[in-house]
Amino acid sequence: MRTPIIAGNWKMNKTAVEAAAFISQIRDGLNAVSGVDIAVCPPAIAIPAVAEAVKGTKIGVGAQNMYFEESGAFTGELAPNMITPFCQYVILGHSERRAYFGETDEGVNKKIKAALAHGLTPMVCVGESLEQNEAGETHSFVSGQVKAAFAGLTADQAAACVIAYEPIWAIGTGRTATVEQAGSIIGGTVRATIAEILGDDVAQQIRIQYGGSVNEKNIAELMAHPDIDGALVGGASLKPTFVDLVANAA
Numbered sequence: 001m002r003t004p005i006i007a008g009n010w011k012m013n014k015t016a017v018e019a020a021a022f023i024s025q026i027r028d029g030l031n032a033v034s035g036v037d038i039a040v041c042p043p044a045i046a047i048p049a050v051a052e053a054v055k056g057t058k059i060g061v062g063a064q065n066m067y068f069e070e071s072g073a074f075t076g077e078l079a080p081n082m083i084t085p086f087c088q089y090v091i092l093g094h095s096e097r098r099a100y101f102g103e104t105d106e107g108v109n110k111k112i113k114a115a116l117a118h119g120l121t122p123m124v125c126v127g128e129s130l131e132q133n134e135a136g137e138t139h140s141f142v143s144g145q146v147k148a149a150f151a152g153l154t155a156d157q158a159a160a161c162v163i164a165y166e167p168i169w170a171i172g173t174g175r176t177a178t179v180e181q182a183g184s185i186i187g188g189t190v191r192a193t194i195a196e197i198l199g200d201d202v203a204q205q206i207r208i209q210y211g212g213s214v215n216e217k218n219i220a221e222l223m224a225h226p227d228i229d230g231a232l233v234g235g236a237s238l239k240p241t242f243v244d245l246v247a248n249a250a
């Protein structure tokens with residue numbers, strides 16, 4: 001049985017003070033929900049404040065990015081051991097990082113290995129653009145992203161990861177993929193590719209989230225699909241109604 005996981009990706013929103021105040025608003029509500037793993041992923045500078053604010057609850061903390069080197073001349077980056085005192089998760093390869101900050105499949109693969117070596121759970125993002133979707137390239141593109149991300153990983157390492165399938169055209173647009181679309185790519189492409197490269201056992205163990213305009217109204221329908229193991233939530237994780245979203249997911 002795969003425990004679903006709902007993660008809030010706050011992106012570049014909320015100062016450390018705002019983040020801690022928001023956690024005090026939502027923490028009891030989130031902590032009361034059972035049957036689903038929960039994580040919030042604040043901007044890096046707010047991570048310590050959020051980690052402090054969730055102490056004693058079941059709410060996990062994730063970083064939105066991380067570098068794969070241990071230390072050195074990498075201005076502006078965070079090493080794995082800088083986030084591990086506060087985080088259990090790290091989002092890697094988000095489409096915004098790929099599009100605006102030049103993240104490559106190869107870099108994502110190195111980051112996954114570094115995260116796992118430090119005991120972090122990577123939440124690995126994949127997903128196609130609108131053009132690729134309309135050109136019928138979704139399956140081959142997303143399958144290629146999964147293969148590149150998981151290259152060289154053992155079955156056990158892969159099983160410890162979470163994958164977020166986030167079609168780029170659904171992110172922040174209010175245009176959610178239908179349950180059929182999301183479920184068929186998650187099952188027929190993402191899980192099937194993991195089975196192809198790492199075997200059926202891993203494919204059945206690994207948790208695969210959907211992401212893209214998920215909200216408190218559409219989450220239950222998405223979660224009803226047997227292949228969808230939770231969600232990576234952007235905009236709807238910034239409001240107190242995130243508690244309803246998580247409750248409706250459980």
Ligand code: PGA
Pocket residue numbers: 009166170171172173211212213214232233234235236
């Ligand atoms: P959204 O973002 O829920 O605002 O569409 C999802 C994400 O990018 O992780």
